[in-house]
Structure formats: C-alpha cells, structure tokens
Amino acid sequence: MTSKNKTKEELTSELQELLLEIDSLKILKEKRAEELVIANKELLFQNEEKEKRAQELIIANKELLFQNKEKEKRAQELIVANRKLVFLNEEKEKRAQELIIAKEHAEQSDRLKSAFLANMSHEIRTPMNGVLGFANILRDADLSGEEQQEYLKLMEESGIRMLSIISAIVDISKIESGLMKVNLKELSINEKLDEIYTSFKPEMDRKGMQFSVKKSLPAIKDIICTDPYKIYSILTNLVKNAIKYSDEGSIEFGYNVRTKSEKAVLEFFVKDTGIGIPKDRQKAIFERFIQANITDKMARQGAGLGLSISKAFVEFLGGEIWLSSEEGKGSVFYFTIPYKSPFVGDSIV
Numbered sequence: 001m002t003s004k005n006k007t008k009e010e011l012t013s014e015l016q017e018l019l020l021e022i023d024s025l026k027i028l029k030e031k032r033a034e035e036l037v038i039a040n041k042e043l044l045f046q047n048e049e050k051e052k053r054a055q056e057l058i059i060a061n062k063e064l065l066f067q068n069k070e071k072e073k074r075a076q077e078l079i080v081a082n083r084k085l086v087f088l089n090e091e092k093e094k095r096a097q098e099l100i101i102a103k104e105h106a107e108q109s110d111r112l113k114s115a116f117l118a119n120m121s122h123e124i125r126t127p128m129n130g131v132l133g134f135a136n137i138l139r140d141a142d143l144s145g146e147e148q149q150e151y152l153k154l155m156e157e158s159g160i161r162m163l164s165i166i167s168a169i170v171d172i173s174k175i176e177s178g179l180m181k182v183n184l185k186e187l188s189i190n191e192k193l194d195e196i197y198t199s200f201k202p203e204m205d206r207k208g209m210q211f212s213v214k215k216s217l218p219a220i221k222d223i224i225c226t227d228p229y230k231i232y233s234i235l236t237n238l239v240k241n242a243i244k245y246s247d248e249g250s251i252e253f254g255y256n257v258r259t260k261s262e263k264a265v266l267e268f269f270v271k272d273t274g275i276g277i278p279k280d281r282q283k284a285i286f287e288r289f290i291q292a293n294i295t296d297k298m299a300r301q302g303a304g305l306g307l308s309i310s311k312a313f314v315e316f317l318g319g320e321i322w323l324s325s326e327e328g329k330g331s332v333f334y335f336t337i338p339y340k341s342p343f344v345g346d347s348i349v
C-alpha cells in the first residue's frame with residue numbers, strides 16, 4: 001500500500017540508488033575478479049616455482065646418488081688397493097726372510113767349505129806322509145825281504161787312500177759345477193755285486209766278520225741299463241762305510257725287486273751290525289762337507305764326502321737313498337734305481 005502511494009520521484013530516486021548500488025557492486029566484482037586473476041597468477045607462479053624446485057631436487061638427488069656410488073666404488077678400490085699393499089708387504093717380508101736364510105746358508109756353506117778344506121788337507125797329508133815315510137825306511141839296506149814287503153804294502157794302502165780321496169774330490173767338484181754326466185751302459189748287477197764281494201771279503205775275514213751278498217734276479221734278467229761307475233761307487237762307498245763303522249757281527253748287501261708307483265725298481269741295501277747313527281744326524285750325513293763340521297767322537301778316518309756323492313749319484317740315476325739305523329745296533333742303507341732291462345723292458349715276470 002505504501003509503495004502504491006509512493007510518488008514517481010520517490011520511485012525514480014530509489015531506482016537511481018539501486019542503479020548506483022549495482023554500479024558499485026559491479027566495480028567491486030570487477031576488482032574482485034582482477035584480484036582473483038592476480039591471485040591465480042601468483043598461484044600459477046608458485047606452482048611453477050615448486051615444480052622447478054622439485055626438478056632441481058630430483059637432479060640434486062640423482063647427483064647425490066651418483067656421488068654415493070662413486071664413493072662406494074672408491075671405497076672398494078681402496079679396499080682392493082689396501083689388500084694389494086698388505087700382500088706386497090707380506091711378500092717383501094717373505095723375500096727379506098728368504099734373503100736372510102740364503103745369506104745364512106751362504107755363510108754356513110762358506111764355513112763348511114773352509115772346514116772341509118782344512119779337513120781335506122789333513123786327509124791328503126796323512127797318507128802322503130805315510131808314502132814318504134815308508135819310502136825313506138825302504139832305503140835302509142838292512143831290511144829283510146819280509147819287512148820290505150810289509151812297508152811296500154803300507155805304501156800301497158796309503159796310495160789307495162789318497163787316490164780315493166782325490167777321486168771323491170773330483171766327483172764332488174764335477175757334481176757342484178754341473179759337469180757330472182750319466183753314462184748309460186748294460187751292466188750285470190749280479191756280476192758287479194760279486195766283484196764288490198770279492199774285493200772286500202779279505203778285509204772282512206781279517207776283521208772276523210760275516211759277509212754275504214743277496215742277488216734277487218737270475219742271470220740275464222739281472223742285466224740293466226745304468227751308469228756302471230755310479231752304481232759301483234755307491235755300493236763300494238756304502239760297503240766301505242759298513243766295514244769302517246762295524247767291529248763285529250755281520251754285513252749283508254744286495255738287492256730286492258720292488259714296485260714303486262707302478263714302476264719296477266731295484267732296491268739295494270747294505271746292512272751292518274755296527275755303531276749305528278743317532279737320529280739327529282741321520283739327515284745331515286747326506287749333506288756335502290758336513291762331516292767336517294761335526295765334532296764326532298765316533299768319526300773314523302774319512303773325508304765326509306762319500307754319502308753326499310752317493311746321494312747325488314742315486315739322484316742322477318733317478319732313485320732315492322735313505323737309511324734306518326739304531327745306535328749301538330747297526331744301520332741299513334737303502335737306495336733304489338729304476339729297473340730298465342734291455343731284454344724285458346720295465347717288467348719283472
């Protein structure tokens with residue numbers, strides 16, 4: 001009712017007010033819209049920045065991962081390098097130890113050689129004095145024929161002793177200088193053993209000792225291809241020692257046929273009932289020049305070369321040498337050589 005009663009002016013002014021309000025609302029809306037656009041842009045910018053930062057972080061992360069891997073690799077390399085260093089150090093230490101040992105060996109070898117030379121001149125001078133002394137006595141015209149024969153025998157023995165020492169020195173220097181050769185020939189082992197038996201029998205009889213020889217193969221089959229000089233030297237040396245170091249009882253020598261690593265070998269032995277060899281010396285007696293260095297109350301005349309030459313000869317022939325001995329009871333020396341018969345090959349049938 002009131003509006004109906006409103007005047008046209010009043011309505012017009014109301015309308016104008018409304019229009020003004022609408023205008024101001026419009027302006028506000030526009031401003032708000034503009035603000036929204038700006039806010040939106042800001043947000044977009046911030047998003048872009050965030051994206052960029054995220055990318056940078058991803059790259060930084062990758063970089064870190066890579067660096068970690070590199071570090072890991074480097075650590076592994078360092079571990080390997082460290083191990084190598086430890087190994088090299090150990091090798092150096094080992095080499096230093098070896099050098100010390102080699103030096104000690106060289107010094108010991110020098111000492112042994114000097115002692116050996118001193119011993120050797122004694123060993124040569126004694127029989128030499130014997131020869132000269134007996135020759136002097138023989139000048140005496142009053143000697144009976146029997147006495148002359150006795151002195152001649154003593155001269156001969158001294159000569160033989162000297163010759164055997166000189167032969168041993170020649171052998172050892174040939175071995176040391178690498179000039180020793182192997183001369184293979186056919187040899188009847190049984191005949192060689194008989195020869196040795198015959199040459200030592202008189203000495204054994206004089207000592208009142210039993211002497212026997214064992215031959216395990218029949219004639220023909222006992223013929224082998226070997227170095228006769230070396231076999232003879234080894235056997236005579238072992239038998240000589242057996243006689244030298246035994247005063248009673250018996251000596252037996254010979255061979256058996258054995259199989260070693262599927263190969264036929266002749267296993268020689270020289271067995272005595274002599275003084276025996278203490279356990280702690282059983283290895284040393286095979287070493288060169290060793291007797292010269294041993295203060296051995298039981299050592300008898302000898303150059304201390306025989307066993308080292310025998311060992312070298314056995315090795316030249318492809319065999320082994322060893323012993324079994326008990327002090328006061330006796331010794332058995334063994335050595336092997338391959339059984340190479342020119343008639344039956346390697347087999348014993």
Ligand code: ADP
Nearest residue numbers: 241242245276285291302303304305306307308
């Ligand atoms: P040597 O000329 O002194 O006999 P070897 O080399 O033949 O030299 O022997 C070395 C050492 O071995 C000897 O000095 C001796 O002590 C010991 N020996 C060797 N054979 C025997 C044995 N059958 N019985 C006891 N001792 C032995």
